[in-house]
Amino acid sequence: MSSVTGSVDCYCGRRVVVRTSWTDLNPGRRFNSCRDYNKGGCRYFEWEDPPMCRRAWMIIPGLLRKKNALEMEILNLKCSNKKLMKVVFFLLFCVFDMHLGDLGNEEA
Structure with a gap:
């Protein structure tokens, strides 16, 4: 699940999306990434939430x-x-x- 944030742009110049990690290391932790992060995009990544x-x-x-x-x-x-x-x-x-x-x- 992802949603567009208001003001942050990725390295592609597009608005980043907020996604939620469900890994054992970061369960439920939100992060910003390029829309095409998993499809060869610019690989922009930034945590939205602090560590648990x-x-x-x-x-x-x-x-x-x-x-x-x-x-x-x-x-x-x-x-x-x-x-x-x-x-x-x-x-x-x-x-x-x-x-x-x-x-x-x-x-x-």
């Missing part, structure tokens, strides 16, 4: 990993839920079909 304190540096990566694991678990549970709903609807259809079959036999 040691405690935050130690805690945040673990929290991010836990968040990602929980999001993956949610996706897996949603997938399982969809499968279970299909089974439930199939079983309801079978029961309903059997009931209609019994009604047809009673009329004959």
Whole structure:
């Protein structure tokens, strides 16, 4: 995710963008860079935020990993839920079909 800042220009003469680092060494730390930093741009780079304190540096990566694991678990549970709903609807259809079959036999 990136956004354009107001007044800083990179070496290309264009406005820099603010990006967020999610590495273990700088989790959540914002920096300014050339728009084309990862595509062979001028390689302008400057930290927007000061370095994090040691405690935050130690805690945040673990929290991010836990968040990602929980999001993956949610996706897996949603997938399982969809499968279970299909089974439930199939079983309801079978029961309903059997009931209609019994009604047809009673009329004959």
